[in-house]
Amino acid sequence: MAGSAQDNDEEITGINVTPLVDIVLVLLIIFMVTANFIVRETVEVDLPRAANGGETVQGLVNVVLDKEGKLFFDGTEVSEADLSVKVAEQVAKDKDTRAIISADQSIPYGRVMKLIDVVKGQGVAKFALNIEKDVAPTAPRG
Secondary structure: OHHHHHHHHOOOOOOOOHHHHHHHHHHHHHHHHHHHHHOOOOOOOOOOEEOOOOOOOOOOEEEEEOOOOOEEEOOEEEOHHHHHHHHHHHHHHOOOOEEEEEEOOOOOHHHHHHHHHHHHHOOOOEEEEOOEEOOOOOOOOO
16 A cells, blocks of 8 residues: 555656647648638649749739730739739839739740730839749750
């Protein structure tokens, strides 16, 4: 009987991790469910490849020109006149509005330049052209 009294006075050396695991699993499930709502709808575009493209941050305005020549502003299809209006509204809200322009590589160069001109004409000073990064740069031969 004396031995059982000493067992009660010892320090607790084990930690029950079951509540911690439960909380982590609940947080994981919440993340998995809400991740679908965070992702925006995208338009499939075959981007041109470049080996030495710079990394860009996500801009406030996303303009896409697909292979059929349809314009998209932040995922919704718009006409060229509507694009001008929407870009002007964004610039009115924030003077430092940036644009990321994505165009299918099969679109003629002049059409892409016209799109850039529309965006710059509404006051967007900083913009980036979206590319798909090439795996290995090709060395210039000389």
